[in-house]
Amino acid sequence: MRFHKSSGRVFVRQSWLNDMVLCPERARLGATLPQMRSGSDATLMGTAVHHAIEQVLECDGTMALEEMITAGVDKFHYLQVMEQWKETNIDPTKYEVYIASMCEAWLNEIAPTLEFGGRTEYQFAYPLGIEVGEWAVWCEGTMDYVDPKGVVYDWKTASRSYNAKEKQSTAVQPTVYAGAVNAMGWSDFPVEFRYGIMIRQEKPKSQIVRIERNESHMRWLRHAVRPAIGMALHVGTDKPWIMNDTSALCSERWCSYWSVCKGAFLTDADLSVPN
Numbered sequence: 392m393r394f395h396k397s398s399g400r401v402f403v404r405q406s407w408l409n410d411m412v413l414c415p416e417r418a419r420l421g422a423t424l425p426q427m428r429s430g431s432d433a434t435l436m437g438t439a440v441h442h443a444i445e446q447v448l449e450c451d452g453t454m455a456l457e458e459m460i461t462a463g464v465d466k467f468h469y470l471q472v473m474e475q476w477k478e479t480n481i482d483p484t485k486y487e488v489y490i491a492s493m494c495e496a497w498l499n500e501i502a503p504t505l506e507f508g509g510r511t512e513y514q515f516a517y518p519l520g521i522e523v524g525e526w527a528v529w530c531e532g533t534m535d536y537v538d539p540k541g542v543v544y545d546w547k548t549a550s551r552s553y554n555a556k557e558k559q560s561t562a563v564q565p566t567v568y569a570g571a572v573n574a575m576g577w578s579d580f581p582v583e584f585r586y587g588i589m590i591r592q593e594k595p596k597s598q599i600v601r602i603e604r605n606e607s608h609m610r611w612l613r614h615a616v617r618p619a620i621g622m623a624l625h626v627g628t629d630k631p632w633i634m635n636d637t638s639a640l641c642s643e644r645w646c647s648y649w650s651v652c653k654g655a656f657l658t659d660a661d662l663s664v665p666n
């Protein structure tokens with residue numbers, strides 16, 4: 392979330408809205424301490440595979456698998472040096488194997504289902520149609536791919552398959568992105584959004600999850616965003632917001648703000664089961 396004073400607009404991203412649901416304090420710290428945001432080996436692998444996919448899309452799918460894998464692995468090595476990142480529970484000897492497997496899953500299983508000739512890494516911003524206080528609320532973000540018919544794709548590298556029913560009923564990202572393609576005039580409602588998922592494992596495995604979004608989902612988004620912005624304005628971003636430490640992501644490994652939040656109060660010993 393960022394306030395743009397001269398235009399009187401507040402911009403929100405789907406990732407910020409997801410953080411608000413997961414832990415409001417994490418959303419506040421993300422907005423106020425962006426320099427603390429750090430990745431992990433998992434996110435680096437995801438960025439590397441996204442980069443490789445982008446290369447293939449730019450040549451309308453004519454790139455060979457070996458070339459795609461080289462693009463992904465080279466990008467991963469570059470990010471390892473250039474970015475701040477943490478190891479998770481992924482075996483480091485498998486990094487390149489997983490990147491190759493995810494590239495293969497995308498090229499052999501997902502790419503043949505695509506219509507090429509669309510827009511890659513498209514940055515958008517559009518008015519959501521609500522005002523909170525003096526602020527007009529806008530959504531912004533970057534779409535991985537929009538095909539020529541206005542079908543939106545988002546690539547995911549994941550440890551396991553997605554639950555389509557859960558995504559259809561709760562995911563914010565498809566709604567925010569559907570609003571964007573509708574605002575651009577690329578698709579009427581209902582808008583189709585597809586997750587192209589590559590599973591992080593040695594044997595190539597992919598999944599395509601189709602989501603649909605209509606005007607009712609947009610109305611719900613407006614209803615849900617309004618109090619989130621209202622809270623930010625009312626409490627201010629200089630004081631802590633509500634903390635949820637019950638999610639699996641509340642840990643030193645998965646929360647970039649651990650050291651200035653829960654980790655500032657509790658040590659590993661405090662968090663361990665007593666003997």
Ligand code: SF4
Nearest residue numbers: 414417634641646652
């Ligand atoms: S450490 Fe836990 S409570 Fe604090 S911001 Fe991160 S997820 Fe939220």
